Amino acid sequence: MSSVLNPAHLRLGVNIDHVATIRNARGGLHPDPARAAQIVAQAGGDGITVHLREDRRHIVDGDIQRVQDATGLPVNLEMAATQEMLEIALRHRPHAACIVPERREERTTEGGLDAAGLHNQLAPIVGRLTEAGVRVSLFIGPEPHQIAAAMKLGAPVVELHTGEYAHATGPDVATELRRIADMAALAAKNGIEPHAGHGLTYENVQPIAAIPQIAELNIGHYLIGEAIFTGLEASIAKMRALMDEVR
Numbered sequence: 001m002s003s004v005l006n007p008a009h010l011r012l013g014v015n016i017d018h019v020a021t022i023r024n025a026r027g028g029l030h031p032d033p034a035r036a037a038q039i040v041a042q043a044g045g046d047g048i049t050v051h052l053r054e055d056r057r058h059i060v061d062g063d064i065q066r067v068q069d070a071t072g073l074p075v076n077l078e079m080a081a082t083q084e085m086l087e088i089a090l091r092h093r094p095h096a097a098c099i100v101p102e103r104r105e106e107r108t109t110e111g112g113l114d115a116a117g118l119h120n121q122l123a124p125i126v127g128r129l130t131e132a133g134v135r136v137s138l139f140i141g142p143e144p145h146q147i148a149a150a151m152k153l154g155a156p157v158v159e160l161h162t163g164e165y166a167h168a169t170g171p172d173v174a175t176e177l178r179r180i181a182d183m184a185a186l187a188a189k190n191g192i193e194p195h196a197g198h199g200l201t202y203e204n205v206q207p208i209a210a211i212p213q214i215a216e217l218n219i220g221h222y223l224i225g226e227a228i229f230t231g232l233e234a235s236i237a238k239m240r241a242l243m244d245e246v247r
């Protein structure tokens with residue numbers, strides 16, 4: 001059976017950006033994101049995610065190759081839809097590239113990509129990456145018109161932004177969860193592999209992990225934060241166990 005319809009194993013991509021945030025606080029080499037990637041592999045992570053931001057606030061250009069060389073795990077490069085990032089992605093040819101919206105002044109990626117409104121800007125980027133053998137993903141909000149736009153662009157993957165779910169309280173939690181579940185089902189029905197991520201924690205991961213069509217979660221900030229207290233291997237193992245409990 002296709003992995004879109006029944007992903008046997010919910011993959012965990014670990015975003016190691018914030019290892020670089022700590023490194024950059026002192027401008028040296030420690031802690032090294034490449035070493036973090038090796039620990040992700042030891043801990044049973046299925047992939048490494050890095051977001052090369054235009055302002056290089058965490059991962060920097062030289063990290064990409066070092067992270068790619070550190071393990072045999074697939075690397076998912078998150079990138080803005082710019083010529084500069086396209087050239088970098090084509091040079092490194094990661095397993096996957098997830099196109100994300102970026103605003104320099106934002107604290108984090110606050111919403112999804114407007115794949116519908118940016119069709120003309122995204123189409124050549126999706127095309128060039130696809131030709132280069134890179135699996136393209138679009139980081140979108142859980143909205144039907146964004147799934148339709150991803151279909152029109154021929155993206156094989158969408159990553160549903162879980163930030164609004166993660167920040168919701170009271171009855172809004174169920175509403176946000178339903179939006180994500182419905183859009184995961186819609187994506188899968190249309191042959192697009194749904195992933196999810198942003199703001200996921202030990203407390204909120206299980207309802208998302210239980211959505212049967214979702215094939216991969218990308219989790220970063222919380223895992224790196226927990227690693228300060230328990231170690232990176234232990235924080236990943238605990239997240240993995242929580243995901244496995246519901247699949």
Ligand SMILES: CC(=O)[C@@H](O)[C@H](O)COP(=O)(O)O
Pocket residue numbers: 015017051053078100107108109139197198220221
């Ligand atoms: C797109 C996304 O969600 C990630 O890139 C992740 O959150 C990285 O951290 P910052 O958003 O804090 O840069």
Ligand SMILES: NCC(=O)COP(=O)(O)O
Pocket residue numbers: 015049159196197198199200218219220221222
């Ligand atoms: N695409 C989401 C991601 O990579 C991790 O987001 P977060 O867990 O750092 O919020």
